[in-house]
Amino acid sequence: MSNGRIPEEVIEAVLKHHDIVDVVGRYVHLSKQGHYMKGLCPFHSEKTPSFTVTPEKQIYHCFGCGAGGGAIQFVMAMEGYSFAEAVSRLAKEANLDIGIDPTPGGHSRQNPEIAKLLEAYELAGKLYQYILKNTEQGKQAMHYLRSRGLNDRLIDTFGIGYAPAPWDTLTQLLERRQFPLPLMEKGGLLSVRQDGQGYFDKFRDRIMFPIHDWKGQLIAFGGRAMGDAQPKYLNSPETMLFHKSRSLYNMHLARPQIRKRRQLVLFEGYMDVIKAWEAGVTDGVATMGTALTEEHADVIRKQADQVTVAYDGDAAGQNAAYKSIPILEKAGCLVKIAVLPNLQDPDEYITANGSERFVREVIEAAVPSIKYKLLYFRKNFKLQEDGEKLRYIQQALRVIAELPSPVEREHYVKELAAEFRLTFEAAWQDLNEIRLQSEKNNKFGDNKDKPWNNVMNGGRPQERAPSLLKAYHNAERQLLAIMLHDRDTTQYVERQLGDQFNVDEHSALAAYLYAYYTQGFEPNTGSFIAMLQNEELESLASSIAMMGNSHGVNSQVIDDYIREIKKYPQQQLIERKREEMVQAANSGNLMLAGQIGNEIMSLEKQLKSS
Template sequence: MGIVFDEGLIDEIKSQNDIVDVVSKYVHLKKAGQNYKGLCPFHHEKTPSFIVSDEKQFYHCFGCGESGDVISFMMKLENLDFIDALRLLGEWAGINIDEISTSKKEKEEIYRKNNIYQINRDAAFYYYKNLVKEENKGLSYLFKRGLNIKTIKKFGLGYAKDGWEALNNYLLKKGYDQESIFKAGLVLERKKKNGYYDRFRNRVIFPIINTTGKVIGFGGRVIENKEPKYLNSPETPVFNKGNNLFSLNLAKNEVRKMKQIIVVEGYMDVIGLYESGIKNVVASLGTALTKNQANLLKRYADEVIIAYDADIAGQAATLRGLDILREAGCGVRVVRLSEGKDPDELVRKKGKEAFLKEVKNALSLIDYKIMLSKEENDLTTSEGKVKFVKSITQILKQLKSPVEIDVYIKKIARESEISIEAIKTEIYGNNKKNNEKKEIVDTRKYRSKHDRYTNKYNIQPLKPIQKIGYIEAERALLKLIINNKTFFQRVKEQLCFEDFMDQSNSKIAELVYGLYEINDSIDLEAILNQLNIEEVSILHQIKNSIVPKENVDKALNDYIKTIQKHKIVQRKIYIEEELKKLEKKENKSKEQIVRIRELCIDYEKLLRELKKL
């Protein structure tokens, strides 16, 4: 952001925007204990785990871990920067941040962004009037592409005249200064530094609008056969194409409902699909998806469908986008267009249902890469088969699921007529024992007595008590007993819920102990409804605690000992501090001498207990 806003202004806006009211605009909330609960807007879920605290004015999702205040909620949900989120919330509360901001830097930043928004708005209106007020090349082109006036108006499409300074002169007459028009990215400076000329000329104009309805930039498509075919606004204080998606402002509600988003390459692809009734579609403002765009897509939808053009450039862009989406954690599939060069052409020739059928038959990431590799290599030759298998095994090495790997190994074996054993060797190498050894070193913290002392795998045994602090031990133990009543019965014999030293852990333990008195299993919903927002966050951490899958009995005992040891150590420290205070007194009373003796006896007892642990 580059500036720091006055805390009083931020607090005032937050106080005037109750988080329950704001979140309720997007999420159906129900009262649940001392909080409110609904389906998380940041990930797909069937059981509500999105908690909003009226008291703390904070939200936390027990499922995905997203959390924050009302400003961060708007930033994440509407893809806004801090200033725009603050401005929007201010508008809802009747607070004009432009008027009450006191910092000079605040005012400069706000004015700069507001000025560009206004320039863009006037430019968009200018382009729109050029398009619709009389016949022109732009309108003829859009009609030829099958658009109607209703769609043109919906997207605010426009036309940049075939002149050098038409827009610039219009904006200057509106009262804007030349430097601001230049910073908005609408004009370019002449080489001789003797003036400016319009960036967009003789092009159909596509306004890029953010989720709050502000024009942040433009895309222009050439009408005649000239290069470049598409031209976008440069980066400005309000626009970065790597952080935005075309038509997300129109698609967001449909996307949230369907939890699926279709990503296409071009503006016309979006508009053509939208006009046919397919509204969960956006364009990536370029051929390659960025990491920020992938994170934005993940925020809105569980599944991303890539439907780029079927040409070679489109395939290359698809592969880059697939890898970025996978890294962002998106579920992703690829439409392999069988009819038409691009989505817009397909939907206009074959109709909406034809495109939806393509979406239904979309390929997974791995299947898409296998298909491309088959097309690149001749599987009727030995050389082609070898290249095919080698290319796919490199992909399979990146997979984490053994089941998924096994499925594709069998599929590749059928496709290439190469044995399963040979493909496995290509993936894992010849020394299978080395692979097993590596897996054990990386993942197993608790070993059997035999393995530990024979040093069979040439590793050093780990001591859980040294590795795990008491808070982590408490949370790991809570996870084990929440999932297993047998474990709870064993723990209950040695620990009561008061023995959990962390206050939140102790409250959760008390609820767990109480629920097991009347039930054979724990329903997390029953716990969630009795926790405040901070405790919900702690329960989320407990849920995600890493506990061993092997030698669980030993781990259970280690966790108990860690908790017991911490309690004793804390008591020991308390006694030491009290003894120091009493020893400093010169004229000790009889009561104080008796107290010292009692503390010394307790101290010796604690030392013996510590020695046993």
């Protein structure tokens, strides 16, 4: 079994020092249910727990999305680590010196182009900072930053710099340092001249905001023009380092606070994040002027349970905030919206009103998403007119009807009834009619993309339709479940069956088990899964391990499973022969049909005697 550069004994040592309940418990609230621990899956949106941790086997498995593995795989999935980084992190926590020095980012050793680009971006960042702080060229930019309320501490914390106006300042430096210029252009630092002869700087005469990945590696820039140059903001293009659809500004600095509180504030731009940081909001990140994507939401959900959206107070910002709600809620986040008055953005509000009022009156006063939706729709109606008022009430009831909690629905219906002097009973009746019609139109419930975990009627789980496996498929899974817990059975299966599993993934898993026990390891599901280093096989192994162990299983049962597995190819052959016989008969070749019929009878006799 291949584990890259990490010996199996190192993995064993790390896993012995970490109980999976403790590792998972840092991220997921677990409650005990018999021999298992259960909680809401951190990898997908669900309302009823399908995420299970088995202390006895040191594994986790989600019966909803299929994610599974051991402690190392869980840390990899939650933190975005490579295998080596996850092992190194867990070893460090256990004070184990295991001699692992993972390459930063987990990829530069494998990809020299990425390593070179990271080095170039780091150099560019230092150049821009130096020019801002120490040269005549940077004075105007420094004056601008001062006028926006940024002091030296903030400039240093966020690594802000200045790209000078000349066309080739960075190009010359990179060339002198022998960086390959075609790669620098591919990586977004340079542009090709129109005649194709040479390169020039991508960013010129702009204040530079470094963009880091969550590990703190500089991977892109955002450049802001100080005058009338367009575009006002120019971001690095998509590169092998930078992916706008999932990159969030300031995640590397905000992440410790976000992970501690499981809360995050989402802004639109760099200056909002920086000014909010100075105001004490140190869990802020930004989408950098791009629309929020499902990829962004997935990144956010892995770090936080609650998101406060603090977009600009103008129409564009509030529309973007409204559109962010379903994306974040689909990812499983609790969403609140910060409402800024007078069309201000967070930066302007802090400058005008100070840090304390921003935290107290904007961030802490953020309203639940349902409340914001009602406010958002409200402005489209002329409530002084009876017809418009009734239309708004119906719209509001439709929004409230989408809430899964009966308590929340009742709360907002009471508020609506009190405001418009309606009887609660009449409003509640209308709402129930809306919900009834909605449920008729949507048999898959409230989680359309994941029908295996829908919740309707205020929290009642919808039963998942059972999937029936074919006999050979079930036999293979049952046999592998026993093999995970029993070395002797595995050796017997290797002699009797070898690689004759009919499902490719089962055959691969069996091969890994043969090798695992041959190397002298004792049965240990968590350790075995850690050595697979294949996400599909890890998930499959965790799923099979949840089926049970070898208690009460005798040799006759094992032989029955093996017999069932071996029968399937012959059953398939018989089916093909039957099709051939029908085709021969239909084409008038009765002699050939008879010959094939005799072959089928012979094969069936063999099958019965096996």
